[in-house]
Amino acid sequence: MDAIILQILNGLDKGSAYALIALGLTLIFGTLGVVNFAHGALFMIGAFCAVTLNKLFSLSFETVDPTRTDFLGNPLKVKTPYLVDWFGPEVGASLIDWAVPLSILFSIPIMIGIGFAMERGLIKHFYKRPHADQILVTFGLAIVMQELIKHYYGANPIQTPAPDAFRGSLDFGVLLGFDPNVIIYPYWRLVYFAFAAVIIGGVFAFLQFTTFGMVVRAGMADRETVGLLGINIDKRFTIMFGLAAAVAGLAGVMYAPINSPNYHMGMDFLVLSFVVVVVGGMGSLPGAVAAGFLLGVLESFASMNQIKSLLPGIDQIIIYVVAIVILLTRPRGLMGRKGVMED
Amino acid sequence: MTKNILTRRGVLKTGAGVGATLAVPTLFTGAAWAGYMNEPMGASVTLGFNVPQTGPYADEGADELRAYQLAVEHLNGEGDGGMLQTFSSKVLEGNGILGKKVEYVTGDTQTKSDAARASAKSMIEKDGAIMITGGSSSGVAVAVQGLCQEAGVIFMAGLTHSNDTTGKDKKANGFRHFFNAYMSGAALAPVLAAQYGTDRKAYHLTADYTWGWTQEESIVAATEALGWETVNTVKTPLAQTDFSSYIAPVLNSGADVLVLNHYGGNMVNSLTNAVQFGLREKMANGKQFEIVVPLFSRLMARGAGENIKGILGSTNWHWSLTDEGTKAFVKSFGTKYGFPPSQAAHTCYVQTLLYADAAQRAGSFNPCAIAEALEGYEFDGLGNGPTLYRAEDHQCFKDVLVVRGKENPTSEFDLLEVVEVTPRAQVEYAPDHPMFAGGALGSCNPGA
Numbered sequence: 093m094d095a096i097i098l099q100i101l102n103g104l105d106k107g108s109a110y111a112l113i114a115l116g117l118t119l120i121f122g123t124l125g126v127v128n129f130a131h132g133a134l135f136m137i138g139a140f141c142a143v144t145l146n147k148l149f150s151l152s153f154e155t156v157d158p159t160r161t162d163f164l165g166n167p168l169k170v171k172t173p174y175l176v177d178w179f180g181p182e183v184g185a186s187l188i189d190w191a192v193p194l195s196i197l198f199s200i201p202i203m204i205g206i207g208f209a210m211e212r213g214l215i216k217h218f219y220k221r222p223h224a225d226q227i228l229v230t231f232g233l234a235i236v237m238q239e240l241i242k243h244y245y246g247a248n249p250i251q252t253p254a255p256d257a258f259r260g261s262l263d264f265g266v267l268l269g270f271d272p273n274v275i276i277y278p279y280w281r282l283v284y285f286a287f288a289a290v291i292i293g294g295v296f297a298f299l300q301f302t303t304f305g306m307v308v309r310a311g312m313a314d315r316e317t318v319g320l321l322g323i324n325i326d327k328r329f330t331i332m333f334g335l336a337a338a339v340a341g342l343a344g345v346m347y348a349p350i351n352s353p354n355y356h357m358g359m360d361f362l363v364l365s366f367v368v369v370v371v372g373g374m375g376s377l378p379g380a381v382a383a384g385f386l387l388g389v390l391e392s393f394a395s396m397n398q399i400k401s402l403l404p405g406i407d408q409i410i411i412y413v414v415a416i417v418i419l420l421t422r423p424r425g426l427m428g429r430k431g432v433m434e435d
Numbered sequence: 436m437t438k439n440i441l442t443r444r445g446v447l448k449t450g451a452g453v454g455a456t457l458a459v460p461t462l463f464t465g466a467a468w469a470g471y472m473n474e475p476m477g478a479s480v481t482l483g484f485n486v487p488q489t490g491p492y493a494d495e496g497a498d499e500l501r502a503y504q505l506a507v508e509h510l511n512g513e514g515d516g517g518m519l520q521t522f523s524s525k526v527l528e529g530n531g532i533l534g535k536k537v538e539y540v541t542g543d544t545q546t547k548s549d550a551a552r553a554s555a556k557s558m559i560e561k562d563g564a565i566m567i568t569g570g571s572s573s574g575v576a577v578a579v580q581g582l583c584q585e586a587g588v589i590f591m592a593g594l595t596h597s598n599d600t601t602g603k604d605k606k607a608n609g610f611r612h613f614f615n616a617y618m619s620g621a622a623l624a625p626v627l628a629a630q631y632g633t634d635r636k637a638y639h640l641t642a643d644y645t646w647g648w649t650q651e652e653s654i655v656a657a658t659e660a661l662g663w664e665t666v667n668t669v670k671t672p673l674a675q676t677d678f679s680s681y682i683a684p685v686l687n688s689g690a691d692v693l694v695l696n697h698y699g700g701n702m703v704n705s706l707t708n709a710v711q712f713g714l715r716e717k718m719a720n721g722k723q724f725e726i727v728v729p730l731f732s733r734l735m736a737r738g739a740g741e742n743i744k745g746i747l748g749s750t751n752w753h754w755s756l757t758d759e760g761t762k763a764f765v766k767s768f769g770t771k772y773g774f775p776p777s778q779a780a781h782t783c784y785v786q787t788l789l790y791a792d793a794a795q796r797a798g799s800f801n802p803c804a805i806a807e808a809l810e811g812y813e814f815d816g817l818g819n820g821p822t823l824y825r826a827e828d829h830q831c832f833k834d835v836l837v838v839r840g841k842e843n844p845t846s847e848f849d850l851l852e853v854v855e856v857t858p859r860a861q862v863e864y865a866p867d868h869p870m871f872a873g874g875a876l877g878s879c880n881p882g883a
Contacts, residue, residue, distance in 0.1 A: 098683040106677060163754060163765060163775045163848065247493035249703045251740030261713035273718070274687060278711040281679070350711070351676055351704045352738045356491060360676045395680035397667060407680075408672050 107388025138344025207337025373428025472882020587882020
């Protein structure tokens, strides 16, 4: 039982990341009709926003400590962060410690800006082109973005820790009446899950309860009619692209302490997120979220030793097996609408 | 106007002349001077440095390339000479190899076997490289070694730790200076037993490819021989990034040690995930839970940050060693680049010097002459103590370092501390050891 609860927690946590990325992906597809293969790169850039702020906060000046030597035998140069020098050891160290949560504020304008630039500068020229062209150009863009990141940050993962207050694990089992140390789960992963729930809820509320959201939903249902009513739907869709980029970026920022960011992390999520979108139903926001959590939980269960002993290798193919079964039984995905990506 | 008339006497005379001409090299210079692939005819000789310049191990590849450039400088008599000053062999004089200036070309392995073979092939066929060296993956090393064997050039492997490179996939044209998974197990197990006791239950997470398999097999054999029990061995996909679903079952598996047979990004992520799940603070079977990373890389360890503190592992070499060879290399590398070299840089630098030295001693660039010079060669002064290039499998035998993540690092490079220098005798094994069985060295191929 304890193993099952642990894998459910794991699945929900994985599903949070899948759902956040897939949400932005399907939002772009549903509004602009663009298959955006650069969406994983936006997730990666979000994570590197956290890396960048961490590095900015850690910028240091050097002083020579004559009592110690470096690896060449020269007097050791000791680095002191400017923040520690300016605000004192406690405040300075706290700012550095909280770099990841503070990156949320830092990343939102950056991601929206990148989203606007991508949409206005490149993707809008491909609206009327076939999906294959869109895939090629956005995939190329993703490679350019990841190579740029690699050029400036290197190929190795860069550790970006969570604040001290969120390191360690919660003894979840005790809350459920189990013995201590049976079901423990990292605090930051629980924070990630809660954060994802808030973001997903926020996006749905924005689309459901605001006039802007109503127009966007109307545009997703029938773009032409909304245009005939004199509403500049293109402008609103551009804003939605920026919003989708920000959602992907925020997912990346908060993911940075879970796995050290590297330039390739977007590609690692991209294929899975596309499967999530297809399983959920192209253009369906609730479908993307539901499929994200479903596939996250199934993937976690497939990694259990008991399951792997029965079906060796199932952990590596479970998502694709489920995708095949769902698409065979429900060709439009779990919540897909008629007419989307259909002639 | 002249008329060509074939006569019986003319044909005989021409045939005898051609035959005599063809026979001259063999008659007067012996086997060492026979024709071979990419024989250098001019005043220079070209080496091919095949390293990952893109892909996940690009930083390691960049460090390898720095080391190669330094080695070329030293061979050509530039710079401070580095380890040439401490190398036990004194035949290299700083005037290139056999009087020919050393030049180099580079290729990008991308840490993909097919790309690595293609770049090595290009360097051999288009650039005339007489030797290929480098790499940061066992899959790549095995693939490129096979290509070099077919092409008839020497392959001096870079960072490759799988038993298979000098085991079932060994080749007569291939040579490995780096240590292997068996040696890691043999060096690490006694230290693990001394530090954590002999009554331990281990759970292995293993990268699902050639290196991971041999690493797991080696550590399991070495620790079980000391009394440890192996609770479970779980293979993880190489492309895995989030290991949480593999770590979670460890919590209640009955194990009190987690062995991470992972390297590079896999290692960084699995170790980070294990620490996040509180395994370092956990008590199991009345003992403190421990994590072990059998193959440490300082470059990769940076990505794991504070999570490596106190974690035991093994390494081929470390810049903090105090022997004269290490000091000379660290000074040379550190002065030129501003930071200490990695173990990948060290093995690549040493491999280049060893190749050059073998050619110099053989008096030829013929791969077969060089192979003969390297086989059974004993040397010292290159940072690992007295070392043997064993003839039977072309594996170097030398001391192995057991290291631990440093608790209080003084800089971003000061991440590991040497716990024990395991003597060479403790990591030696018979050439026909079961973990290395299944392949044949074959015979040297000189190419042309």
